[in-house]
């Protein structure tokens with residue numbers, strides 16, 4: 219590491235500061251504002267809305283037939299579940315390591331959650347999944363690629379096919395990631411992406427639902443609040459699919475507007491290049507952190523082409539006082555880490571035990587053990603490689619000061 223001890227006493231950049239929106243997106247946004255036509259269906263007779271163009275372009279990027287732009291990924295997940303046919307009280311499998319909008323979408327759909335254990339590398343536990351994926355009991359699986367960690371998708375598909383389970387992917391953290399060359403979000407019947415500020419493309423809030431299923435997308439378009447303007451969508455099946463459902467699907471008003479769509483369209487063009495920039499930072503941090511005694515980054519399967527927009531690592535200790543001291547000391551030196559072992563849901567972390575709106579949350583000893591030691595850090599692209607080195611050096615200093623004391 220090249221930084222002197224004095225230079226790296228405190229890291230001063232913000233962990234929540236994203237890069238500015240590019241000029242092309244700003245110009246497109248200003249044009250929408252000047253036109254006054256911000257609502258996606260407020261377009262001239264022969265005009266195509268920014269939202270419709272975004273849907274066509276994102277479906278093209280994903281190689282999927284259809285895309286729907288939504289108000290958020292949470293609303294896209296809810297619409298995907300409803301449109302796939304989830305009924306009141308049906309059970310939905312879900313990995314226990316995910317974030318609150320995922321169980322929230324399941325609860326919103328009136329369904330019950332069946333939480334599945336995770337492994338030491340933070341992906342879903344196949345053994346527990348196979349044990350819980352009973353065809354006479356469960357028909358759905360909302361798989362969250364939480365913090366960008368993808369399980370072996372071929373094994374997932376095998377378990378789903380063998381048990382007649384419909385897979386829906388939460389790709390909030392895997393836009394642009396691939397499993398064995400295939401894009402995350404192309405494995406399930408539907409997949410949902412987030413365009414919220416901390417994700418891989420940024421419109422403040424927003425979500426994108428993709429699928430190849432004409433019935434699913436037609437329902438989702440009407441559910442999203444099309445006011446019967448579905449003919450304004452480019453990424454859609456023909457009218458006969460809508461004719462059959464247009465009066466039996468309610469309007470839940472979860473649309474995206476033209477302003478956000480205009481901001482997002484140019485970002486799709488640069489998505490793959492941005493993913494590579496994240497990965498350069500991730501790989502540097504990963505190699506530095508793995509050299510620190512008492513800290514381990516998860517092993518990643520060579521088939522997983524992740525997008526390292528955040529990094530997680532496991533501490534050797536599960537002693538709460540030691541972990542809190544480690545986190546507080548890092549924070550005092552400007553390094554903001556989150557901790558999934560916190561019993562209280564705070565600032566973008568929430569352990570499954572806090573989703574008390576579900577009855578009978580199970581005991582998941584492996585997930586408990588893993589979350590109790592797991593730290594989490596954002597990697598915004600406003601950090602350069604030298605910043606990543608500084609951060610790793612501070613974490614190494616603090617670990618040296620605090621973690622070995624516990625070991626002794």
Ligand SMILES: Cc1ncc(COP(=O)(O)O)c(C=O)c1O
Nearest residue numbers: 290291292317319390412414424
């Ligand atoms: C794993 C995961 N899934 C889904 C979502 C929902 O995204 P949104 O905020 O766009 O609703 C989030 C949000 O941070 C998330 O972290």
